[in-house]
Amino acid sequence: MSETLGQLIRELSSGNVKIVDLTHTLSPEFPTLQLPAQFGQVGAFKIEQVSQYDDAGPAWYWNNFSCGEHTGTHLDAPAHWVSGKDHPRNTVDTIDVGRFIGAAVVIDASKEVAGNADWNLTVDFLLGWEADYGTITADSWVLFRTDWHKRLPDAAAFMNMQEDGAHTPGPTQDAVEWLIKERNVRGFGVETINTDAGQAYGWPLPYPCHTLMHGANKLGLQCLTNLGALPPTGAIIIAAPLKIQRGSGSPLRVLALVP
Ligand SMILES: O=C(O)C(=O)c1ccccc1S
Numbered sequence: 001m002s003e004t005l006g007q008l009i010r011e012l013s014s015g016n017v018k019i020v021d022l023t024h025t026l027s028p029e030f031p032t033l034q035l036p037a038q039f040g041q042v043g044a045f046k047i048e049q050v051s052q053y054d055d056a057g058p059a060w061y062w063n064n065f066s067c068g069e070h071t072g073t074h075l076d077a078p079a080h081w082v083s084g085k086d087h088p089r090n091t092v093d094t095i096d097v098g099r100f101i102g103a104a105v106v107i108d109a110s111k112e113v114a115g116n117a118d119w120n121l122t123v124d125f126l127l128g129w130e131a132d133y134g135t136i137t138a139d140s141w142v143l144f145r146t147d148w149h150k151r152l153p154d155a156a157a158f159m160n161m162q163e164d165g166a167h168t169p170g171p172t173q174d175a176v177e178w179l180i181k182e183r184n185v186r187g188f189g190v191e192t193i194n195t196d197a198g199q200a201y202g203w204p205l206p207y208p209c210h211t212l213m214h215g216a217n218k219l220g221l222q223c224l225t226n227l228g229a230l231p232p233t234g235a236i237i238i239a240a241p242l243k244i245q246r247g248s249g250s251p252l253r254v255l256a257l258v259p
């Protein structure tokens, strides 16, 4: 084994490098995105026991499950959005595997969001973060901490739907453009069910995070949790989607290596 990998294994075994699970449990109770009724809907997680050490399977326990590609903690591939449809290797089965392990920075806006569910991440807020923690390095994941996961298990509070749609935080169009053009990030990760703000469907450029990030061949992570256990900089995340043929996204286990 190389010295570097050997050192990593030793650091993991000693606990000097901790592993933090950023993933929600996939269950039928986990809320799913609600689009307007005229559109197709993502499937909730369903599970059906096949056997559990019984007549159907005396020595084994197993289930069948079904869900949408965008159910629970999941990754959005560039092909998920029409703006990303023409990129090569843009589906979960074809994305370069080197994109599944990478550095992550955590932008903590949990206090701001606690006071305003429609709070938007701006370029000014990002520049203020960089003044404290340094420049966001190219090809990093940018993880938007809002503590929104604390609204679970109350699905209604997590979705925060009102008569005009969801009211959840997200980045402004300017912030998305800045992250892409000025910092060339790997992708954007959130705790909410949508990388865009809930009200972004009605913005001049609807869903700017989906549109621009996937248009720039970048990735999204949704329904993350435990971001509060990560430092602002220095974590590495492993986010490897299921290898679904022509998949637009996939539920996945997201793990952070934290020094
Ligand atoms: O990527 C998603 O799961 C997501 O948020 C989404 C999916 C489909 C349509 C609109 C949206 S906004």
Ligand SMILES: [Mn+2]
Binding pocket: 070, 074, 075, 076, 222, 249
């Ligand atoms: Mn998605």
